[in-house]
Amino acid sequence: MTISAESITIWVRQRRCVLPSWHFSPRAVSWLQVSPLALILVVLFALPTVLFVVVSFFDYDRTGIYPAFILDNYRELLTTPATIRVYVSSLSFGVTVWAITLLLGFSIAHFLIFHVRSAAVRTVLFLLCAVPFWTSGIIRTIAWIPFLGRNGAFNQIVMHAGITSQPLDFLLFSNFAVIVTYVNLFTLLMVGPIANSMSKIDPALIEAARDAGASRWQTMVEVIIPLSKTGIALGSILVFTQVMGDFFVVKQMSGGQSASIVSALSNEIQAMEYPPASASAVVLVTFVAIMVACMMRVVDVRKELVK
Amino acid sequence: MGRSDEAGSAAARFDVELVAVTKRFGTVVAVDGLSLRVPHRSYCCLLGPSGCGKTSTLRMIAGHEAVSDGDILIWDRNVTDFPPLRRGTAMMFQNYALFPHKSCIDNVAFSLKMRGVRKAERHARAHKFLTLVQMEGFAERLPGQLSGGQQQRIALARALINQPQVLLLDEPLSALDTFLRVQMRTELRRLQRDLGITFIHVTHAQDEAMALADLVVVMDNGRICQMGAPHEVFDRPASAFVARFIGGHNVLPGPRGPIAVRADRCRLGSASSGSYLRGHVSTVEYQGTVVRVALATELGEPVSAIVPDHAFFANPVNPGEYVTLVWSESDAHPLGATVC
Amino acid sequence: MMVGGRSHAAGAGRGRPWTFYALAGLFGLFLLFLYGPMLVIYLLSFQGPNGGVTFPMVGTSLVWFADIVKPGQMANIPASFQRSIALATVVSLVTVVISVAAGLGFRRRFAGSGVLFYLAVASLVMPSLLVGFGIGLGFRVLGLDASLFTSALGAQLTWTLPFGMFAMFAVVNRFDRSYEEAASDLGASAWQRLIYVTLPILMPGIIGVGMGAFTLSYDEYARTTLVIGTRNTLPLEIYALISSATSPTLFAIGTVTTAVSFMIIGVTLWAIYRIQRRRAASAPSL
Numbered sequence: 001m002t003i004s005a006e007s008i009t010i011w012v013r014q015r016r017c018v019l020p021s022w023h024f025s026p027r028a029v030s031w032l033q034v035s036p037l038a039l040i041l042v043v044l045f046a047l048p049t050v051l052f053v054v055v056s057f058f059d060y061d062r063t064g065i066y067p068a069f070i071l072d073n074y075r076e077l078l079t080t081p082a083t084i085r086v087y088v089s090s091l092s093f094g095v096t097v098w099a100i101t102l103l104l105g106f107s108i109a110h111f112l113i114f115h116v117r118s119a120a121v122r123t124v125l126f127l128l129c130a131v132p133f134w135t136s137g138i139i140r141t142i143a144w145i146p147f148l149g150r151n152g153a154f155n156q157i158v159m160h161a162g163i164t165s166q167p168l169d170f171l172l173f174s175n176f177a178v179i180v181t182y183v184n185l186f187t188l189l190m191v192g193p194i195a196n197s198m199s200k201i202d203p204a205l206i207e208a209a210r211d212a213g214a215s216r217w218q219t220m221v222e223v224i225i226p227l228s229k230t231g232i233a234l235g236s237i238l239v240f241t242q243v244m245g246d247f248f249v250v251k252q253m254s255g256g257q258s259a260s261i262v263s264a265l266s267n268e269i270q271a272m273e274y275p276p277a278s279a280s281a282v283v284l285v286t287f288v289a290i291m292v293a294c295m296m297r298v299v300d301v302r303k304e305l306v307k
Numbered sequence: 308m309g310r311s312d313e314a315g316s317a318a319a320r321f322d323v324e325l326v327a328v329t330k331r332f333g334t335v336v337a338v339d340g341l342s343l344r345v346p347h348r349s350y351c352c353l354l355g356p357s358g359c360g361k362t363s364t365l366r367m368i369a370g371h372e373a374v375s376d377g378d379i380l381i382w383d384r385n386v387t388d389f390p391p392l393r394r395g396t397a398m399m400f401q402n403y404a405l406f407p408h409k410s411c412i413d414n415v416a417f418s419l420k421m422r423g424v425r426k427a428e429r430h431a432r433a434h435k436f437l438t439l440v441q442m443e444g445f446a447e448r449l450p451g452q453l454s455g456g457q458q459q460r461i462a463l464a465r466a467l468i469n470q471p472q473v474l475l476l477d478e479p480l481s482a483l484d485t486f487l488r489v490q491m492r493t494e495l496r497r498l499q500r501d502l503g504i505t506f507i508h509v510t511h512a513q514d515e516a517m518a519l520a521d522l523v524v525v526m527d528n529g530r531i532c533q534m535g536a537p538h539e540v541f542d543r544p545a546s547a548f549v550a551r552f553i554g555g556h557n558v559l560p561g562p563r564g565p566i567a568v569r570a571d572r573c574r575l576g577s578a579s580s581g582s583y584l585r586g587h588v589s590t591v592e593y594q595g596t597v598v599r600v601a602l603a604t605e606l607g608e609p610v611s612a613i614v615p616d617h618a619f620f621a622n623p624v625n626p627g628e629y630v631t632l633v634w635s636e637s638d639a640h641p642l643g644a645t646v647c
Numbered sequence: 648m649m650v651g652g653r654s655h656a657a658g659a660g661r662g663r664p665w666t667f668y669a670l671a672g673l674f675g676l677f678l679l680f681l682y683g684p685m686l687v688i689y690l691l692s693f694q695g696p697n698g699g700v701t702f703p704m705v706g707t708s709l710v711w712f713a714d715i716v717k718p719g720q721m722a723n724i725p726a727s728f729q730r731s732i733a734l735a736t737v738v739s740l741v742t743v744v745i746s747v748a749a750g751l752g753f754r755r756r757f758a759g760s761g762v763l764f765y766l767a768v769a770s771l772v773m774p775s776l777l778v779g780f781g782i783g784l785g786f787r788v789l790g791l792d793a794s795l796f797t798s799a800l801g802a803q804l805t806w807t808l809p810f811g812m813f814a815m816f817a818v819v820n821r822f823d824r825s826y827e828e829a830a831s832d833l834g835a836s837a838w839q840r841l842i843y844v845t846l847p848i849l850m851p852g853i854i855g856v857g858m859g860a861f862t863l864s865y866d867e868y869a870r871t872t873l874v875i876g877t878r879n880t881l882p883l884e885i886y887a888l889i890s891s892a893t894s895p896t897l898f899a900i901g902t903v904t905t906a907v908s909f910m911i912i913g914v915t916l917w918a919i920y921r922i923q924r925r926r927a928a929s930a931p932s933l
Contacts, residue, residue: 026755033752036745037808038763044801045770048781055784108677111670115663125674127912132681134908135688136866136882139901142889143684146691146701153687153702184680196817216666237772245774247869248886262776269780269873278784281777292772302764371828392834404829408847418833420843465833 049285056278065274073279082264087287089258093175093250094243097182101239102232104183105190109231110224112191113198114206126195129188137185141249144181148172173255181249186242190235197231198224233299237292244288319382322347322505323368323473328377330363330529337363339529340377345473345507345522350499352516353509355526356552361509362477364526368507369398369475382472397471401478403462405450412437412446415464436464439498456487467502474499476508480515492518513553517541525549532647542569546645557610557632558642559584565642571613572638575600575622575630582639584632586610588624600624602632685905692898700893711899724900727884734795734803734880735864741800742807742860747853749808750815751845771809775869778805783873798874803867807860814859818852 059068077083108129116122132140147153148171155167170176201224209219225232247262261284268277323345330338338360345351353361366372368379370391378387386394405414412433413420419429437443440460450458459479466474479495480488496519499506510516516523517537524534533545544550547558550567557568559582578585586604598619601611612632624630691698695706715724753760770778779802786793793799826848830840846853868882875883885897 027757030752030755030757030760033748034757034760034763037749037767037812038759040745040801040804040808041763041766041770044782045773045778045805046766048778048785049773051785051788052777052781104673104677107670107673111667111674115667115670128678129681131905131908131912132685133866134862135685135901135904136868136885138868138882138885138889139688139897139904140684142700142893142897143687143691143901147684147687149701151702153690156702184684187677187681216664241772241774245776245869247776252889262774265780266776274784277780281780284774285777288772288774289769292768296768302761369832371832391828391832396832398829398832400825400829402823402825404823404825406826406829406844406848408850417830417835417843421830421834421836421839465829469833 052274052278052281055274056282058275058278060273060275073276074283077276077279077283086259086261086264090244090261093178093182093258094240096179097186097243098236098240100179100183101187101190102236105187105235106194106228106232108187109191109195109198109228110220113195114224129191133188138248140185141181141252144177144184144253145172148177148180173253173257175254175258177253178250178258181253182243182246185249186239189238189242193234193238194228194231197228201227229299233295237295240291240295241288244284244291319347321345321380322349322382323351323507324380324383325364325368326378326380328364328367328379329375330360330367330372331375337529338367341526341529341531343524343531343534345505347505348503349505349521350496350519351505351507351522351524352520353507353524353526354513354516354552355511355532357511359526360529361526363529365398365475365477365507365509368394368473369396370394371398395472396475397466397469397473398475399459399462399466399477399479401481403450403458405458405461405465407450410447410449411442411453411461414450414461415468417465418469433464433468436468437461439467440464440494455482456491459483459491463498467498471504473505473507476506478509478511480510481512488515495519517553525552527552527647530647532645543640544642546643546647548647550642555613558608559606559610559639561639561641563641564644566639567642568634568638568640570599570611571597573612573632573634574618575612575614575624576633578631578633581636582634584610586630586632588626588628588630591624591626600630602630604632685901688898688901689905691895692902694895694898698895700895700897711895712903714894714896715899715903724881724884724896727879727881730795730878731865731881734799735861737796737800738803738807738864739857739861741804742811743853743857745808746811746815746856746860747846747849749812750819753812753816754819767809767812770805773805775806775867776873778802779870779873786874792876793874794876795878795880799871799876799880802870802874803864806867806870807863810863811856811860814856815852818849818855822849 055065056073057069057071059066059070059072112122112125116125145152149155150167150169150172152172154171158164159167205223205227206219209223214222245262247260247266250258250260251263261280265277265280265284268274268280321344323343325341325343327340327342328338329336329340341360341364353364355361363372367374368381370386370389374387378385380386381395384395391398405411406417409417412430415436416424416429416433419432424432434443434446437446440463442457442460442464445453445457445461450461453461459482476495480491483491492515495506495508508516508519517540520537522534523537523540525532525540527548533540533549540549541553541555544553544556544567547565547567550556550558555570557570557573559566559568561582584602584604584606586602588600589603590599590601592599592601593616595616597613597615599611599613600619601609604610610632690704691700691702692711693707693709694700694704694711695708696710698705753764782798782802783793786798791797822845826844827840830844831837835843866882868880868886871880872883872886879887881900885900888894888897
């Protein structure tokens with residue numbers, strides 16, 4: 001009996017059966033896998049944010065808060081000169097610290113990735129940098145006080161070495177102290193992402209650049225910096241937002257000369273004045289969100305991270 | 308997964324059959340309505356340039372890639388929607404994919420462990436297969452401690468322990484150096500004959516395909532250009548593409564359309580009667596037993612003559628000389644007009 | 648992180664360029680800068696019983712170390728330390744499980760993957776106090792009490808999960824899918840594949856995420872401070888100490904923490920060294 005082409009086709013179609021072992025489509029599996037993360041972020045982050053946006057329009061007095069839709073909180077916030085001053089102050093700290101940590105962090109990352117040859121040594125050096133972070137940031141901030149004070153260690157050393165005869169006053173309870181502390185605390189936030197980006201650069205690219213006659217500086221500008229863009233962007237975002245969101249360092253190290261946005265906010269929270277605190281929070285979040293969005297426009301972080 | 312069943316195999320018409328199989332990645336068609344029948348216990352090579360769809364085809368047979376259209380039958384069972392486990396196939400991956408955290412014997416015994424076979428028994432069976440690939444001394448080593456050729460043997464043993472009906476190999480020899488490649492080629496052939504199952508082997512190297520295969524399937528752009536026994540494909544290429552890809556041919560214009568002439572059937576001589584082509588010698592390549600003389604002609608197409616070494620050195624030519632390529636009419640094989 | 652791997656070092660085998668010495672010098676200075684305040688901490692933790700939190704040292708003593716273990720009026724260090732460890736452990740475990748799952752999930756594009764990604768980024772860069780504020784507000788609205796393993800845990804997760812997620816992205820990107828395909832080829836079900844192949848191969852990265860999350864949680868104070876309830880974790884206890892009565896006890900704590908860190912690192916490195924030596928010894932070289 002000859003088997004015709006059509007009969008084979010029909011027979012073939014009938015024999016097809018879908019097996020139950022493939023009942024989850026790949027997309028459904030992905031959703032299942034990210035659902036805990038999504039749930040937590042929505043419940044613990046998105047919703048609370050919506051909540052304080054809502055509360056920022058509420059009315060309040062000494063006895064409590066009242067649901068309403070008034071813009072008074074925002075008006076008061078945005079029209080007092082103190083607000084502008086504190087934003088300018090925080091922003092200037094933010095930019096200064098960003099610049100310093102960028103230079104410092106980039107150099108250190110460059111050293112660790114491109115100059116240290118042995119992986120073991122690199123790990124050890126990294127660990128050395130990381131160990132201080134196992135001690136609470138609070139303690140490390142406080143430790144600067146005995147170090148930088150008039151009778152502090154630094155002044156003692158400097159006077160003993162004969163560099164100055166008078167103790168240096170500007171070191172502590174000043175903008176200098178704040179910036180030094182920030183740099184101390186946050187440089188590693190720069191080093192990490194930048195080093196990560198740098199380690200992904202194919203060594204052959206650098207050799208090719210040298211081969212084509214590029215000097216070390218040109219190689220850095222033409223090859224290394226562009227290819228570390230993601231790390232630089234990530235580190236910048238982390239450092240900047242940490243500075244803008246800080247309430248502790250400024251209070252301790254500036255001696256009351258400067259305030260930070262968030263410490264003013266926390267005062268309002270202590271006083272249970274939630275609506276103006278919320279308004280302040282919304283303004284800060286919007287501000288930070290705009291800055292971060294600008295930074296992320298420069299580098300498409302998502303594409304780099306989720307390849 | 309069943310054992311290689313003689314009766315079952317004999318009852319099925321082919322070991323593997325692809326019926327108008329298509330694979331689309333978005334708008335790109337990687338495999339276009341491919342139909343293929345692989346006979347029992349044969350060594351089949353899918354041969355073609357990179358991007359021709361041969362790996363996609365292999366992965367669809369394995370079940371690692373979903374089929375967009377068409378059917379795949381193995382021993383007359385329609386396995387198109389089956390998961391890899393239930394197809395009766397086993398795959399040897401291009402990078403071997405040996406589990407780096409498991410020893411060689413645990414790698415080989417992995418599929419038995421998945422089926423719940425007890426440790427003593429699965430290790431005993433794994434040992435047998437390690438012996439089959441001559442790696443019995445390496446049972447406790449980690450894959451990272453092995454050379455490429457050794458890793459490949461372990462990957463083979465791991466694939467064969469399930470006694471698949473069809474073994475699928477994705478460019479198994481490309482990572483090896485030339486000497487090892489020839490050695491492993493012989494091993495693969497021997498294994499296929501001893502085990503009596505079908506191998507489907509993807510490669511871009513035509514010498515490999517011709518040495519190993521019972522059935523050569525030349526592919527391009529997701530379609531089959533030609534399939535047949537190696538000597539058939541080599542002696543009678545179906546199209547200009549096949550002639551060029553398979554190598555050792557000159558594609559030349561003939562009186563009634565393009566023809567292919569084997570380069571070793573071309574001589575450097577004088578244009579007496581018959582077919583000839585004039586040109587300048589562009590390169591002379593010594594290859595041991597033969598010398599390849601490449602010509603630059605007005606055709607623009609690469610043309611060469613493969614001359615036995617004694618014949619060449621009797622009448623050597625130098626680059627730049629004006630020579631005549633001669634062949635006989637009977638060696639001219641007319642080519643089809645198909646693009647592929 | 649990314650330590651290890653192939654060497655990017657310039658001119659391997661040749662002499663060092665001058666930039667090496669310059670950058671090495673900078674690195675050395677940076678370490679000095681990092682450890683400078685740490686040294687102050689170490690020194691002052693041995694402050695005499697009548698000394699304060701600044702120089703000069705009024706004699707030396709171990710009085711402040713003893714103070715740590717005594718629950719004082721102002722602060723109860725041992726209790727808050729236990730709470731910190733407990734919370735950090737829970738945060739670490741939860742972060743690992745959720746981050747690993749999310750890392751695996753993000754391997755494919757799925758509807759909403761962009762939104763979720765940016766939500767995680769937002770959670771990371773949001774000023775910490777505001778996150779705590781939002782959660783605290785929410786708890787108040789719902790009439791719930793803030794406590795260690797509810798609101799504080801939740802607040803810390805908003806910080807550790809994005810970090811964990813990004814770390815897992817890096818780990819998962821390096822993971823070759825052909826291992827998973829080989830496993831399913833050999834008959835592994837999806838679960839078996841996960842347990843016997845995917846997770847073991849990803850394990851070093853997963854451990855890194857766990858340790859990182861533990862550290863982040865242990866040190867966290869900004870997100871936690873508004874939602875901790877009545878019983879403090881260690882950083883918050885320290886914060887309370889500073890506001891009420893600063894004493895060298897703080898520095899003693901810092902010294903102990905550093906000592907413990909070095910010890911843990913030392914033990915881990917030694918353990919890794921031993922494992923590697925044992926592996927190399929059992930397998931003769933090729």
